[in-house]
Amino acid sequence: MRPFSLELEGFTSFRQRAVIDFTGLDIFAITGPTGAGKTSIIDAITYCLYGCTPRLGKQSISELISQGADRAKAMFEFASGDCRYRVARQTKWTGKKAGSDVRFEKLEGDKWISLADKISQADALIESVVGLDFSGFTKSVVLPQGRFDEFLKGKVDERRRILSDLLQLDIYSRMMQRANEIAREGKNKADTLDGLLARDYGASTPERLALLRGELVDLKPSLEPLTMELNRVRELLQTAHNLRQNRRELITVEADLKRMGPDRTEAEKRIATAKKAISERQKKIDELDAQIKSSSYDSRIRDELVAKLQKSQRLHEQEKRIRSIEEARTGRTRRTSDLETDYKNAEAALETASKKRDLVKKQHDSDKKSLDASIRKYGSADAIRAVIEANRRRLKEEERKKKLEDELTRLNEDVKRRETTLKEAGDDEAKRRASLDRAREELDHLQRKYSAEELKLLLERGQPCPVCEQPVERVPKSRAHPSIELAKKAIGKQEEELNRLITSRSTIEGELSQLAPRVTGKGDEIRSAQAALDDAEKAVRDVLKKRPGKDAEGELEKLRDQALRLRTAVEEAVLRLDELRDEESKARERAEKIRQDLIKLETETAAESQELQRVAAEIKELRADLGEYSDVAAVKAALKQQDDAKTKLEGALHSKEIEAEAMSKAKDALAGDSSTLERLKAQGEASELSRAKLIKAAKSSMSLLLSAFPDLRVEIERADDDAAAQLEQKARELECERDEIKRTVLQREKEIETLEAQIKRAAELREEIERARANAAVAHDLAQTLRGDQFIAFIQQEAYHRLAIDGSIHLMTLSSGRYSFGFEKDEFIVLDHWNADDARPVTTLSGGESFLASLALALALAEGLSGLSHRRGGFALESLFLDEGFGTLDAETLDVVLQGVENLSTTNRLVGIVSHIPELAERMPVRINVRKSVGGSTIEIS
Structure with missing residues (x-):
């Protein structure tokens, strides 16, 4: 397995997307500060391949998700043998548990073809492609941090299984199983074919074939x-x-x-x-x-009667119309007279309303003028009310100012009194200090005078004298001096009195320091009260036009009442004026409506007169035209006679x-x-x-x-003697007889053909049975040869010894010639050449020595075992990752180790070393630097 690229996102410290291109890398270092995510790169490779990591396993896989992210994603592209693969895994945290999915693909041409998208299928396929399971991978390809010596010191069964995976020795077990299967299949096939030959081809004989051919010769001439x-x-x-x-x-x-x-x-x-x-x-x-x-019916006469009937009906309608118009004219005449009377009354009411409005308007203008003059001189009623409130505040501020001035006077007197007391206390303190100094001088004089008595108190029998340094044989008696004791007591009393005076002075100073802010505050309050008092007095003076006196509030109330009366009169006048305007408007609207009604009546009367003239003229014309048919009933009678005819x-x-x-x-x-x-x-x-x-x-x-056909029954008179039916029956009988012979001929020909094929197939089956039995015998001999895992055990022993030999070459170099490997009883041992080739278990090596030994075995695995693999071109160990362990080595050993690692760069293998040691990173031709930052780690290749 050789990496091509690795892509991470939301994976441990790599919050943002990070990509590593391994193309062109042979030997490199993964370096960076502690906690940056160096080991996470190797964890990502094992996570992609196996769905778990050496540090967390599969149970805590959700811990791989970066803080603040909801999923961890990684994609790993690698080559195994001559094929290129890509695997992508993702673990998503749903809030309660973590769910994972996987996609495994293979590159064919320039397209990626999906091989599996289910975890169970993908894990099995990846393990088959890599050639190692997770345990073997982390003991031979990736040497995890703190677990690099598991292959060296691991259990025998686990080590044997890893070697079997690396050398793909399971093929010999599968070969033995397959040989047994082929032997069983060959035997079963031979037995099955033998039974088939006896059951299906027992009657397929040359004698049977000759009999069928004779029957065929006899049938054809008929x-x-x-x-x-x-x-x-x-x-x-x-x-x-x-x-x-x-x-x-x-x-x-x-x-x-x-x-x-x-x-x-x-x-x-x-x-x-x-x-x-x-x-x-x-x-x-x-x-x-x-x-x-x-018939008396004449269509022309009837059409003339129909036309006369329409005119006669029109004449009758117009006569009714003229009577209706005359009645309406009489009503409109009365309505016109009434409206003219109403219009005169409405004009009079409008004139009365206009006069009332003018009178109220004059009164309103007068009151409004007086109100405006009052407002200009004294202000509005609300403004005067505000001045009244200001005057009341003025009075309160005068009282407050007087109280504050009295309090300030008392405070100033108190300050003066305490200042006097403080001065007296200072004088007393100075006198007391002078007296205390004199008493202390007198005590010093007495102590110098009687200092020998003081030394007697220090003498101890047998100890050297502080003056002559001779041992004291007898301590002399000391004598008391009352003058010294009295002086000390006097000094103590004076010190107490001085302390009392100092305390009293401090108390007075503290009281003065408290009084000073109060005096300043009272002054500020007095000035604030005076400012408020000046503002209020100015507001009252602006209204009264004089300095406010005791009755200022009464004068202001009178002015306010006057303003309210004027304002009320103006408001009432405005309301009355609005009422009169509405009344005047209604009167005007009523007069206008009556006038419009009069105009409408006059217009309608004129139109009716014209209509009356027009209708009268039409009646006259109709009477002249109709003559004797002016009566509708006469026209209808004549028309009925025509309709009946x-x-x-x-x-x-x-x-x-x-x-x-x-x-x-x-x-x-x-x-x-x-x-x-x-x-x-x-x-x-x-x-x-x-x-x-x-x-x-x-x-x-x-x-x-x-x-x-003389035997036919045929007569013209008899319908039942049908010659066609008789001949058809005869033809059917002949056809049946002929077809039966043909079927028999075809059946015999087919039987002959089938029998010939069966005879040929029976011969082939006999040959196939012989081949199956021969193949089964060969497969059985091969299975017996591979039986008991003897061949596999032999190869494993050879692998162990070769690992010991190849590992010793590296270990001798790394340990400066001290150690080499041995192999006894399925366990690795080390030979200490500095101690007479003493054989020691590998468990007795120190931490640094264990690392060197494990590294030597890893190098041997990477170099030397491909010769024992049945498929050398697809050997698994094309990559090696070492995660830490170099910190246990001294500088000289580290240099030797690095030289051994650098030698692997000539073997077309990829070697990655994870370390935080700067000296090691600088020795590597390529460095993958992992940078730690607040937003997540980043990768830089240099």
């Missing part, structure tokens, strides 16, 4: 006579069919002749009836023609049409019946002629058939 007789019957079968047809036609002709007699009689009766009906219809038509000629005439015409139609149908029926009679006569003559011809043709056919 076919020709049957075929000739059948052809002769078929030749005369058409004559028999013609005879059958002639007899059928003869029966039909005789039936037609028999039916024609009654039809001719019936046709003659219908002709006589039709002639009588025609005569009766013609008589009725003549009578109706006489009625039509005598018209109805009678139309009835006669309709009856005539019915009779004419009936006579036409009678004539048509007479013509049809006459034609039918003529047709029946002609058909009778033709049928007689056809009957004679049919009898002649039937006799000719009967003569021909009887001459060929």
Whole structure:
């Protein structure tokens, strides 16, 4: 397995998408600070291939998701053998559990073909392609951090399994299994074919074949006579069919002749009836023609009467119309008189309303002028109310200012009193300090004077004297000096008094420091009260035009009442003025409406006069035109006579049409019946002629058939003696006999063909049985040779010894000639050449020595085992990843290790080393630098 590229996103420290291109890399270092994500790169490779990592396994796979992300994604492209593959995995956290999915693809040409998209299928395929399971991969290709020595010190069974995977030794087990399967299949096949030969080919003998060929020779000559007789019957079968047809036609002709007699009689009766009906219809038509000629109906006269009726009705309507107009004119005259009276009253009411409005307008203008003058001089009522409130605040501020001034006076007196006390306390403190200094000087004098007595107190028997440094043999008695004690007590009393004075002074200073802000605050409050007082006084002075006195509020209230009265009068005037305007507007609207009604009545009256003249003229014209037909009833009576005559005439015409139609149908029926009679006569003559011809043709056919087949039963008069049916029956019998012989011939030919094939197949089966038994014997011998895993065990032992030899070469170099490998009892050992080739278990090596030994085995795995693999071109270890472990080596050993690793670059293998050691990274030709940042780790190749 050799990597091509790796892509990460949301994977541990790699929050953002990161891509590594391994193309062209042989040996490189993965470096970066601790926690940047160096090991995560190798974890991503194992995650893509196996769905888990060495550090977390499969149970905690959700921990691979970056903080703040909901999924971890990785895609790994690699080559195995001559094929290129790509696997992508994703783990998504749904809030309760983690779900994973996978996609495994293979590159064919320039297209990626999906191989599996289910985890179970993909895991099995990937393991098969890589050639190692997860455990083997992490012990031979990837040496994880802290687990690099698992192949060296691991269990025997686990190590043997890894070697089997690397060398693909399972092929020999599969070979033995397959050989046994081939042996069983060969034996089963031979037994099956032997049974088949006995069961299906037992009767396939040459004797049976000769018997069938003899029967075929006997059957073929009997076919020709049957075929000739059948052809002769078929030749005369058409004559028999013609005879059958002639007899059928003869029966039909005789039936037609028999039916024609009654039809001719019936046709003659219908002709006589039709002639009588025609005569009766013609008589009725003549009578109706006489009625039509005598009718009094005249369409021209009726049209004139219809026109006169319309004019007469129009005359009647216009006479009613002129009476209606005259009645309406009388009503409009009365309505006009009433409206003229109402219009005069409305004009008077409008004039009265206008005068009232003018009076109220004058009063409103006067009150408004007074109000405006008052507002200009004193302000509005609301403004005066605000001044009244300001005056009340002025009075309160005067009282407040006086109180504040009194409090300030008291505070100033208190400050002066405390300042005096502070000065006196300072003087007392100075006097007390001077007295204390004198007492201390006097005590010093006494102590110097009597210092020997003080030294006596320090002497101890047997200890050196502090003055002469001689051992004290006897401590002398000390004597008390009352003057010193008295001086000390006096100093103590003076110190207490001084402390009391200092405390008192500090208390007074503290009180003064507290009084100062209060004095300043009271001054600020007084100034604030004075400012408020000045503002309020100015507002009152602006209204009263003088300095406010004691009765300032009463004067302001009077001014406010005056302003309210003026404002109320103006508002009432405005309301009254609005009412009068509405009243005036309504009066004007009413007068205008009455005027419009008068105009409308005058217009309607004039229009009616014109209409009355027009209607009168039309009535006069209609009377002149109608003359005696002016009466509607007379016109309707004359019109009714014409309508009755018209109805009678139309009835006669309709009856005539019915009779004419009936006579036409009678004539048509007479013509049809006459034609039918003529047709029946002609058909009778033709049928007689056809009957004679049919009898002649039937006799000719009967003569021909009887001459060929004398045993036929044929007569013209007997319909049941059908020659065609007799010949058809004979032909069927001949065909059946011939077809039976043909079927037997074909069956014998087919049986001969099948028997020949079976005889040939039986010979082939016998040869196949011999081959199957021979192949089974060879496969059985091969399986016996591979039985018991002896061959596999031999190869594994060879692999162990080769690993020990190849690993020793590397270990001798890495350990400066101290160690080499040995192999005893399925375990690796080390030989200590610095200690007389002492053999030691690998478990006794130190951490650094274990790393060197594991690295030596890893190098040996990468280089030397391909020679034992049955498929050298597809050997698995094309890559090696080492995760840390170099920190346990000293500088000299590290240099030797790196030289050994660098030598692998000439073997066309990829080697990746994970380390945070700068010296190691600098030695590598290529470095994959992992950068740690707040937004997630990033990758840079240099």
